[in-house]
Amino acid sequence: xxxxxxxxxxxxxxxxxxxxxxxxxxxxxxxxxxxxxxxxxxxxxxxxxxxxxxxxxxxxxxxxxxxxxxxxxxxxxxxxxxxxxxxxxxxxxxxxxxxxxxxxxxxxxxxxxxxxxxxxxxxxxxxxxxxxxxxxxxxxxxxxxxxxxxxxxxxxxxxxxxxxxxxxxxxxxxxxxxxxxxxxxxxxxxxxxxxxxxxxxxxxxxxxxxxxxxxx
Numbered sequence: 001x002x003x004x005x006x007x008x009x010x011x012x013x014x015x016x017x018x019x020x021x022x023x024x025x026x027x028x029x030x031x032x033x034x035x036x037x038x039x040x041x042x043x044x045x046x047x048x049x050x051x052x053x054x055x056x057x058x059x060x061x062x063x064x065x066x067x068x069x070x071x072x073x074x075x076x077x078x079x080x081x082x083x084x085x086x087x088x089x090x091x092x093x094x095x096x097x098x099x100x101x102x103x104x105x106x107x108x109x110x111x112x113x114x115x116x117x118x119x120x121x122x123x124x125x126x127x128x129x130x131x132x133x134x135x136x137x138x139x140x141x142x143x144x145x146x147x148x149x150x151x152x153x154x155x156x157x158x159x160x161x162x163x164x165x166x167x168x169x170x171x172x173x174x175x176x177x178x179x180x181x182x183x184x185x186x187x188x189x190x191x192x193x194x195x196x197x198x199x200x201x202x203x204x205x206x207x208x209x210x211x212x213x214x215x216x
Contacts, residue, residue: 047059047060048060051065051067051068051070053065053068053070054067054068054070056068108211111134111194111210111211112136112194112211114134115134115135115136115194115195116130116133116134116135116136117135117136117137118130118135118136118137118197119137119161120137120161120162120170120172120205121170123135123137123172123197123200123205124200124203124205127197127200127205130197131197131198131199131200132196132197132198133196133197134194134195134196135194135195135196135197135207136192136193136194137161137172137192137193137207138161138163138190138191138192138193138215139159139160139161139163139170139172139190139191139193140159140160140163140188140189140190140191141157141158141159141185141186141187141188141189141190141191142158142159142160142169142171142187143157143158143187144156144157144158144185144186144187145157151177151179152177152178152179152180152181153177153178153181154175154176154177155175155176155177155178155185156173156174156175157173157174157175157176157185157191157209158171158172158173159171159172159173159174159191159193160172163190171203171204172193172204172205172206172207173204173205173206173207174193174195174206174207174208174209175206175207175208175209176195176209176212183212189214190214190215191212191213191214191215192212192213192214192215193207193209193212194209194210194211194212194213195207195208195209195210195211196208196210
């Protein structure tokens with residue numbers, strides 16, 4: 001309590017009591033606690049698929065089964081493409097053999113007349129000019145290899161085109177299909193080969209023969 005000093009005229013100092021100021025009572029502050037309600041996330045239903053290998057279910061979208069670790073990609077397109085490729089390849093091969101062994105667009109005499117008479121030197125030195133051309137060449141049989149198949153006897157015959165000089169050989173090979181099993185080759189036979197100049201292996205030309213004639 002504060003005291004107020006009052007001076008009297010008599011010279012004495014008297015003290016007067018001053019009532020103390022009453023402060024506003026402290027009002028307690030109440031803190032209201034609010035509880036936040038957090039909604040739990042709803043479970044998302046995942047679409048499941050069945051593995052075609054182990055028949056177990058797993059989440060859709062995976063490309064490899066988590067159980068058997070095998071691929072589950074749809075390979076239908078790949079299989080179809082593979083089948084079509086095989087069919088196309090077989091068609092090409094079949095057409096090649098039909099044209100090579102079974103199709104005779106012109107007569108035998110006409111074909112022989114159209115064949116160009118060539119020599120071993122020309123076939124070796126100028127393969128680009130004669131490759132895939134119908135040619136005619138003479139030679140002596142040196143070796144014969146055969147393979148009997150369903151449509152005839154396939155023979156690979158080696159001939160020596162050098163008929164006059166025995167110092168060196170001029171080796172040529174040709175393939176011939178005997179469909180009627182009517183032709184045979186013996187070492188030393190002199191033959192005239194009519195066919196298509198197909199390839200050259202080093203200095204050995206190779207011919208796909210269509211007709212063969214024997215000289216006495």
